[in-house]
Amino acid sequence: MDNESIKEDKNSKGDFFDWSKDHIRGKNTRNDTIAMWIFIIIVLILGITMVIMINTSKR
Structure with missing residues (x-):
C-alpha cells in the first residue's frame, strides 16, 4: 500500500512539473x-x- 501511494505521489508531482x-x-x-x-x-x-451564512446563523 505505502509503495503504491508513493508511486502515485511521484506521478502527480511529475504531471504538475x-x-x-x-x-x-x-x-x-x-x-x-x-x-x-x-x-x-x-x-x-x-x-x-x-x-x-455564519454571521446570519450567529444572530
Whole structure:
C-alpha cells in the first residue's frame, strides 16, 4: 500500500512539473490564466457566502 501511494505521489508531482514547464514555455498560458482567475473568483464567492451564512446563523 505505502509503495503504491508513493508511486502515485511521484506521478502527480511529475504531471504538475510537466504542466509548470509547459506554462513557463508559454504553451496554453492564456487558457491557464483564465481558468486560474475563474477558480479564484469561485473560491472568493464561496468564502464570502460562507462568512455571510455564519454571521446570519450567529444572530
